[in-house]
Amino acid sequence: MIAELGHYALVLALALSLVQSTVPLLGVRRGDARLMALAGSTSTVIFALVLVSFGALTTLYLQSDFSVVNVFENSHSAKPLIYKISGVWGNHEGSMLLWILILVLFSALVALFGANLPATLRATVLAVQGWIIATFLLFILATSNPFARLDPAPFEGRDLNPLLQDPGLAAHPPLLYLGYVGFSIAFSFAIAALILGRIDAAWARWVRPWVLTAWIFLTLGISMGSYWAYYELGWGGWWFWDPVENASFMPWLAGTALLHSAIVMEKREALKVWTLLLAILTFALSLLGTFLVRSGVLTSVHAFATDPARGVFILAIMVAFVGGALALYAWRAPSLKQGGIFAPISREGTLVLNNLFLSTMCAAVLVGTLYPLALEAVTDEKISVGPPFFNATFAPLAIPLFVLIPFGPMLAWKRGDLNGAAQRLLAAAAIAAVGGAMAASLVQKGPWLAPVGLALGLWLIVGAFSEIASRAKVLQEPLSVAWARAKGLPRSAWGTAFAHAGVGVLVLGVVGETAWKTEFIGVMGPGDRIEISDHAVTLTDIRAERGPNFQDQVVTFSVVRPNGARLPVSASKRFYPARQMPTTEAGMIERLSGDLYVTLGEPQDDGKIVVRVFYKPQVNLIWIGSLIMALGGVLSLSDRRLRVGAPRSAKAHRATGHVAPAE
Amino acid sequence: MTRKQRRLSLIVVAGLVLAAASALVLTALQDEIVFFRSPTDVAENKVTEGTRFRLGGLVEEGSVERGQGEAVRFAITDTANTINVTYTGILPDLFREGQGVVTEGTLDQSGLFVADTVLAKHDETYMPPEVAEALKAQGYWQGEEGSTQ
Secondary structure (H helix, E strand, O other), X not given: OHXXXXXXXXXXXXXXXXXXXXXXXXXXXXXXXXXXXXHHHHHHHHHHHHHHHHHHHHHHHHOOOOOEHHHHHHOOOOOOHHHHHHHHHOOHHHHHHHHHHHHHHHHHHHHHHHHHOOHHHHHHHHHHHHHHHXXXXXXXXXXXOOXXXXXXXXXXXXXXXXXXXXXXXXXXXXHHHHHHHHHHXXXXXXXXXXXXXXXOHHHHHHHHHHHHHHHHHHHHHHHHXXXXXXXXXXXXXXXXXXXXXXXXXXXXXXXXXHHHHHHXXXXXXXXXXXXXXXXXXXXXXXXXHHHHHHHOOOOOOOOOOOOHHHHHHHHHHHHHHHHHHHHHHHHHHHHXXXXXOOOOOOHHHHHHHHHHHHHHHHHHHHHHHHHHHHXXXXXXXXXXXXXXXXXXXXXXXXXXXXHHOOHHHHOOXXXXXXXXXXXXXXXXXXXXXXXXXXXXXXXXXXXXXXXXXXXXXXXXXXXXHHHHHHHOOOOOOOHHHHHHHHHHOOHHHHHHHHXXXXXXXXXXXXXXXXXXXXXXXXXXXXXXXXXXXXXXXXXXXXXXXXXXXXXXXXXXXXXXXXXXXXXXXXXXXXXXXXOOEEEEEOEEEEEOOXXXXXXXXXXXXXXXXXXXXXXEEOOHHHHHHHHXXXXXXXXXXXXXXXXXXXXXXHHHHHHHOOOOOXX | OOHHHHHHHHHHHHHHHHHHHHHHHHHHHHHXXXXXXXXXXXXXXXXXXXXXXXXXXXXXXXXXXXXXXXXXXXEEEOOOOEEEEEEEOOOOOOOOOOOEEEEEEEEOOOXXXXXXEEOOOOOOOOXXXXXXXXXXXXXXXXXXXXXXO
16 A cells, blocks of 8 residues: 555656646746746645655565565565665665655755746746656656565565665765756756846856755765775775766766856856856766666676666666757857956966866766777777776876866956965965975885875865965964954855865875775784784684674774774674675774774685785875865855845745746 | 957867877777676687786686685686686675676786786676676576566
């Protein structure tokens, strides 16, 4: 009954989404305010329906109702409660439902917060969202029904893939989808602008909070995924340049570019046509990501069971939306009023460079990701493009961008003063140079590029806050005055500083991890001791344990850290009988200075075991840096400027009603 | 600067960055790609000794020798030909006899494949597409993998 209810809610949502796709547009054409306003109500109801459907699937999981195929294949009655809930999206059908839930959530939010939008724009944006919603509802109902029944119902489920029985699953997909799908709003706004044939600074102001929100979630989602892979897969890697990772990274790069170009459009009414294109491409890359992950056309270390038939469907969706959008763009964009042109040395100029580098980096990742497919189609030759390709292409593009970042906020709009900016960045340059030199003299081993990388990271961090310091006049005024001035700066200035400093922190982490990590692999038995990067690691105990739905072989080590502190750390190999599947649980001592990371290999005939130990200096800065970037995004989002004219109070809303403001 | 010069300077900078990026991508695609080979390709001498490539197929039943130090030896087969592989490191959790696997490394003089990477999968029903192709080429196919519907 619950399954049928969930299924029925989805079908109803599909029917309503068809209404939302068409009727508001008719209203725009006829100038009928009532038809246009319909989009708001349908968005809200569709959201409620999909929520009911999602709730139904969650209930089925909680009840362990194995008469539903999806629950049977991905759950087990002995599974801990949290994994019964997160297991809902630990499979293709359920995660697709979550994808759609987030999509309709965003539409409902646009309907809710979009009261101040011109009625025609709001109706058109929601109608375009309606097309996307209808297509994906059709997709899930036609190819991936999560409510399909099984008869007779088995007594026990097959259990969730053990690798997914981790808190990481609870957070990673929802965050990632909030990012991916959030960009659909920018897409819909772009299409609406093209349909209505008008675009201006106000458009950028309306779109920017949505882009920023999506960007924050995508940043968190990617870094969360990276951290999850780091501790769960047991190889100690944090980024593999794997197709599935690239699939999420490309929309991030394009979205970051969009975030910056929208600023130019809002402030200077320039880069309009380019910003529209970026909005379309960012969502196109999100769809491409969904396609790559779910179709299984590329070998990936993160790939799950896939079905080519679904891949073809998603490919068709992607071709229709991206092709249609680009055709519309080619037709309508030339007729849009072009924005102004500006001096190369100016805030706009640096933002254009930012966009140039970010989109080129994105293109390089795209080529590397899709080249194997293209080559196979043309020559039948199968190849893989791995980290060496991306390191050789991505890094040389990233370095100049990183050098340029601190200059951006220092330059004024219209016409910047490069000399003045350079002077104000002198302190940052000096600190970076000293830091790099110190690193070079202290650590002799490792590649020569590593100290340069460290200097670059410091340059980004100090450079980011130099702007705040110079605006607060830290050197000219007494400290209390400067502090008061700094507090008075707009939140967006702080947001920019934090986001850019976050990049610097991330760079420090990447450099430390790649240049100075050390590794030991060997057979160890109780009492055996090894040394790695000034840590003494002694194996103390090997024993067997039992978990709720697994058996555990736990190996405990005693670690003496360089400061003399003694800490226990245990790693284990688990075996899940329901799936006949083992997993490796890494043992870690996490410190800001670096992680000691222990994993287990094959047990030996003589009772010993293969042990792999890494020491990864500064690796945690990678995720801390991402968090700081996201924090910068949140600060910027809370800026007054973006809230002005955004959600007004309910009273004011009622007073004005749904009458379209004059455009 | 006039409007025209400004526009020109923008185009020149964009052109330079794009040209540099294209050069980087093209050289990297020359040097940094790794070919996929099946055991039959190796047997037919399609690979030169010392070049990196990916070797994929099924892990031959009964071929895995573990428990003798940190190196693990096994054989990869596409049912027509079989190549012996040695790997030092920790095998992925889902490495099992009879399952599809992709490894990366080089061939030594004796014809032994020295792998430094064994690609893991997250899911036991996942079959790497190259391996599926290689098996199809030998007329051996276990049916459509992974469809859970």
